[in-house]
Amino acid sequence: MKNILIASTSTIHGSSYLEYILDELAIFFKDTEEILFIPYARPSGISHDDYTKTAQNAFQKINKEVKGIHTYDNPAEAVKQAKGIFVGGGNTFVLTNKLYKNNLINALQKAVNNGTPYLGTSAGSNICGLTIKTTNDMPIVYPPSFDALKLVPFNINPHYLDPDSNSKHMGETRETRIKEFHYFNTPPVVGLREGSWLHVKNDSIVLKGKLTARIFKVNEPPYEIEPGTELNNFELS
Known part of the structure; x- marks a missing residue:
């Protein structure tokens, strides 16, 4: 029984880390006292210890303990034994490369598909999709594969930004880049704006x-869905 929160971001403007979603997380992790944190994405090159401390400080507010996966001798076993999992944001390529290096792709798939609650933010959300090809990050390392956890039947674009009509920037918009993706790839893409998340419960999204x-669907005009919409109704697969 899958139970997943796929959040666009960990922090929205004017709030502290995870603050905007803490009430939701208190419910989501209600049966979990300790959460396994995967800090591999390392935003701005932060150390695994420092990144874990950031997560610990946030989850203390809802009386949850957090332990970094890097402190375990056997990361795959840590995932197998975890009662709750949080994969933080940062660079999706760095995260994916480390997951493959530590043989965690299959371990995470099995754990989440067996019901372990999973929270992803930013890069940790990107990897929930079919591939990481719609990340916004620079490919600063080269993972063995762009294939991701395939927990949902589409790709994800966290931090989705709408075109700014007042901007003088003449480069590609986020929508243009997703259209480029669809020139070579067919999976649908969900553009998640800041402060939004998907709740996956079994087959409900x-x-x-x-x-x-x-x-975004290949060869079709993009369209908007309202909060509360169940994505399954839109034939995403």
């Missing part, structure tokens, strides 16, 4: 938060 999400 529901958009949460206050903002709409943008849906």
Whole structure:
């Protein structure tokens, strides 16, 4: 029984780390006292210890303990034994490379598909999709594969940004880049705006938060879905 929160970001403007979603996390992890944190994405090159401390400080507010996976001798066994899992944001290529290096792709798939609650933010959300090809990150390392955890039947674009009509920037918009992806690839893409998340419960996938999400399907015009929409109804697969 899958139970997943796929959040666009860990921090929204004017709030502290995970603050905007802490009430939701208190419910989501209600049966879990200790959460296994995977800090591999290392935003700005932060150390695994320092990144774990950031997560610990946030989860203390809802009386949850956090332990970094890097402190275990056997990461795959740590995933297998975990009662709750959180994969933080940062660089998706760095994260994916480390997951493959530590043989954690299959371990995470098995754990989540067997019901272990999983929270992903940013890069940790990107890896929930079919591949990491719709990440916004620079490919600063080369993972063995772009294939991700395949926990949902589509790709994800966290931090989705709408074009700014007042901007003088003449480069590609996020929508243009996703269209480029669809020139070579067929999976649907869900553009998650900041402060939005998907709650996956078994076969149900529901958009949460206050903002709409943008849906991209190959050879079709993109469209918006409202919070509370169940994505399964849109034939995403």
